[in-house]
Amino acid sequence: MRLTEHPLLRFERGREVTIYFNGRPIKAYEGETIATALHAAGIRALNYSVNKKRPRGLFCAIGKCSSCLMVVNGIPNVRACITPVEDGMRIQPQHGRARLPEKAKPPEFRDAKVVRADIVIIGGGPAGLMAAIHAADAGASVALLDENPRLGGQLIKQTHKFFGKREQFAGVRGVEIAKILSEELRKRENVQVFLETSAVGIFQEKDEKLVFAVRKNREPVEFRGRAIIVATGAMERSIPFENNDLPGIYGAGAIQTLMNTYGVKPGDRVLIVGAGNVGLILAYQLIQAGVEVKAIVEAMPKVGGYFVHAAKVRRLGVPILTRHTILRAEGKERVERAVVAQLDGNWKPIPGTEGTFEVDVIALAVGLRPSIELLQQAGCGVRYVRELGGHVAVRDGWMETTVRGIFVAGDSAGIEEATTAMLEGKIAGIAAALRLGIAGEEWLKEIEGAQKALDEFRSGPFGRHVLEGIKKAMVVGG
Ligand SMILES: Cc1cc2nc3c(=O)[nH]c(=O)nc-3n(C[C@H](O)[C@H](O)[C@H](O)COP(=O)(O)OP(=O)(O)OC[C@H]3O[C@@H](n4cnc5c(N)ncnc54)[C@H](O)[C@@H]3O)c2cc1C
Numbered sequence: 001m002r003l004t005e006h007p008l009l010r011f012e013r014g015r016e017v018t019i020y021f022n023g024r025p026i027k028a029y030e031g032e033t034i035a036t037a038l039h040a041a042g043i044r045a046l047n048y049s050v051n052k053k054r055p056r057g058l059f060c061a062i063g064k065c066s067s068c069l070m071v072v073n074g075i076p077n078v079r080a081c082i083t084p085v086e087d088g089m090r091i092q093p094q095h096g097r098a099r100l101p102e103k104a105k106p107p108e109f110r111d112a113k114v115v116r117a118d119i120v121i122i123g124g125g126p127a128g129l130m131a132a133i134h135a136a137d138a139g140a141s142v143a144l145l146d147e148n149p150r151l152g153g154q155l156i157k158q159t160h161k162f163f164g165k166r167e168q169f170a171g172v173r174g175v176e177i178a179k180i181l182s183e184e185l186r187k188r189e190n191v192q193v194f195l196e197t198s199a200v201g202i203f204q205e206k207d208e209k210l211v212f213a214v215r216k217n218r219e220p221v222e223f224r225g226r227a228i229i230v231a232t233g234a235m236e237r238s239i240p241f242e243n244n245d246l247p248g249i250y251g252a253g254a255i256q257t258l259m260n261t262y263g264v265k266p267g268d269r270v271l272i273v274g275a276g277n278v279g280l281i282l283a284y285q286l287i288q289a290g291v292e293v294k295a296i297v298e299a300m301p302k303v304g305g306y307f308v309h310a311a312k313v314r315r316l317g318v319p320i321l322t323r324h325t326i327l328r329a330e331g332k333e334r335v336e337r338a339v340v341a342q343l344d345g346n347w348k349p350i351p352g353t354e355g356t357f358e359v360d361v362i363a364l365a366v367g368l369r370p371s372i373e374l375l376q377q378a379g380c381g382v383r384y385v386r387e388l389g390g391h392v393a394v395r396d397g398w399m400e401t402t403v404r405g406i407f408v409a410g411d412s413a414g415i416e417e418a419t420t421a422m423l424e425g426k427i428a429g430i431a432a433a434l435r436l437g438i439a440g441e442e443w444l445k446e447i448e449g450a451q452k453a454l455d456e457f458r459s460g461p462f463g464r465h466v467l468e469g470i471k472k473a474m475v476v477g478g
Helices: 034-040 126-137 153-157 174-187 252-261 277-288 307-315 373-377 418-435 441-457 464-473
Strands: 016-021 024-029 069-072 075-079 090-095 113-116 119-122 142-145 191-194 197-205 208-215 219-225 227-230 234-236 249-251 269-273 292-298 320-322 324-330 337-342 355-357 361-364 368-370 382-385 390-393 406-408
Touching: 016 034, 024 034, 119 126, 119 208, 119 219, 119 418, 126 142, 126 153, 126 174, 126 191, 126 227, 126 418, 142 197, 142 219, 153 174, 153 252, 174 191, 174 418, 197 373, 208 227, 227 418, 234 252, 249 252, 252 277, 252 361, 269 277, 269 324, 277 292, 277 307, 277 361, 292 324, 307 320, 368 390, 382 464, 390 464, 406 418, 418 441
Parallel strands: 016 090, 113 219, 119 142, 119 227, 142 191, 227 406, 249 361, 269 292, 269 361, 292 320
Antiparallel strands: 016 024, 069 075, 069 090, 197 208, 208 219, 234 368, 324 337, 337 355, 382 390
């Protein structure tokens, strides 16, 4: 299941270590996550549901859902998808709700390490990285935290070249953009980076804003700043169908993480649900990795993604079945096949049109929703905006939310692209430094430049609906 050759990627694996799954030794490499190592060993059922004891497997692979919670060294509720392996780790599937081991105590924030900076940034994807780089250049001290073990967010798995303008990395692969931005960040001495660090709450104490976080599943850390930028990205959606929780059903991004970041194949034969850009790009990335793509099913009457991506996939022999959906997954402990059917004009399956695909993987590329939990908890105003993918924080043209000093950027502000995430990050980073009186007025023109670039990017056919959404998400008069 581990990839040794790939037309575009080289996988640099760390030192070989041994982890134990239910007592059984499993080979793993330092730098990869528990879920990756278990997948490479063919283990898919990571967790069992509370009531019906149904097996569950990896779904998002970025720490946003509960599908991969496992018991690690006796500690329950560990997200196997973002926790790196350590030599000698003892791992068991979690059965139902977590029970704390007798002697364990939840971490005490009273004893937490305190980190101070002018601006605290949550999320090290393209939005958070650009926010940090520009806030630092504008003179602010910055603390950036990310719960994944690597910087770059979704970019670290994008092997395709980006569209857009040259100054926004058009023609460069996402993985390369992640490297460029991370290196830029590391050059700035006024930025501290904390990886494997999950923000769990935002609070206000007098003039300071607090971000409570947990590092490496055990160490409480308290970040104190005068402004916060939330750039937590998005969460993959699922859709209702029979057995949609079987191990082997993944969000599209999870497959990219396994395959493109860690060099592990998700399986051998795949059905993709959704023919937007993500589904189409995933199809040819799977083929590049030597995995067979049986078909893409799409409920809409036409393909949603760019024509070039669809043409490429069709040339590679993958049928795209529009007006089709998945009815059910079949299999006992893992996916063994998928049943699909044609839809009528009222989105109802047409009896007699069912077809079966013998697959071991079903990839759901059915969209994302913004991750706004922390913003909501902090009391920021939130609105449902369909065009932006769900509930989003109300904000102004500087990306400041209704809570003064809390800014938002990227997919957590509305589902778009890395290009817009980077521009919004730049705006939020500079705006936060201006708001704190750290940046001088000369930075205003940088904000205006980024706003202009956003408007241009969104003026294309795919951007117009986003513009509608942004109008709805704006503070009245903002
Ligand atoms: C298959 C696919 C193809 C794509 N192709 C393109 C393309 O061609 N061009 C393009 O422009 N865009 C593309 N995109 C979209 C692009 O990747 C995203 O829009 C972009 O990554 C969003 O950036 P972000 O910084 O907002 O979020 P993300 O990249 O998701 O980063 C968010 C970060 O926040 C961290 N985080 C979240 N919650 C917490 C927390 N509580 N505590 C600490 N850290 C946290 C996460 O670990 C993550 O690293 C594609 C996306 C996919 C899935």
